Amino acid sequence: MTRSSxxxxxxxxxxxxxxxxxxxxxxxxxxxQGHQVIxxxxxxxxxxxxxxxxxxxxxxxxxxxxxxxxMRELGPTSNMVMSDGFDFMTASVVHxxxxxxxxxxxxxxxxxxxxxxxxxxxxxxxxxxxxTTRLEPQGFFDEAVGLKVLQGGADGLISSxxxxxxxxxxxxxxxxxxxxxxxxxxxxxxxxxxxxKRIVRVVLGSM
Numbered sequence: 765m766t767r768s769s770x771x772x773x774x775x776x777x778x779x780x781x782x783x784x785x786x787x788x789x790x791x792x793x794x795x796x797q798g799h800q801v802i803x804x805x806x807x808x809x810x811x812x813x814x815x816x817x818x819x820x821x822x823x824x825x826x827x828x829x830x831x832x833x834x835m836r837e838l839g840p841t842s843n844m845v846m847s848d849g850f851d852f853m854t855a856s857v858v859h860x861x862x863x864x865x866x867x868x869x870x871x872x873x874x875x876x877x878x879x880x881x882x883x884x885x886x887x888x889x890x891x892x893x894x895x896t897t898r899l900e901p902q903g904f905f906d907e908a909v910g911l912k913v914l915q916g917g918a919d920g921l922i923s924s925x926x927x928x929x930x931x932x933x934x935x936x937x938x939x940x941x942x943x944x945x946x947x948x949x950x951x952x953x954x955x956x957x958x959x960x961k962r963i964v965r966v967v968l969g970s971m
């Protein structure tokens with residue numbers, strides 16, 4: 765299947781298909797099966813802006829071509845020990861855009877740029893964005909970009925490895941959050957490829 769045919773097929777996807785695209789809990793890596801679902805469901809522009817960087821608005825996201833999205837996020841239970849190197853959080857997210865070009869622009873002008881522009885700033889909850897490192901995720905059908913984000917607070921450092929990838933006018937996002945300064949690119953790429961397969965299955969099923 766070519767990229768242009770996938771692009772065309774994603775125009776038949778409605779908002780009601782998005783929740784079927786995010787990974788179910790059993791599809792996350794084995795080490796997360798003891799974690800709990802902390803957030804899931806539809807992720808509209810207002811909610812995304814509320815949980816994003818200060819100053820973001822739903823209008824900005826709508827102007828960027830984002831329609832809506834869905835997510836499932838797993839986090840630790842109260843009895844888990846947050847020791848160095850512990851993978852405490854993971855998520856799969858899908859965003860629906862008005863066009864594949866809008867997905868590309870979002871990946872570069874909003875995802876990468878917003879993080880890189882805010883290094884050194886407070887990111888809420890007593891945390892500061894310490895550094896960002898661009899990653900080069902491989903093995904995706906179309907374009908993919910990645911970041912390792914390091915932030916620090918009173919409890920020490922936490923790092924997130926995030927990969928964004930494009931399937932037509934759909935943006936897939938996966939990440940793993942780790943206690944301490946650690947890179948999880950290989951594991952996040954595996955997670956992203958599982959999400960990509962699921963997205964494509966739903967797209968083909970909506971024909």
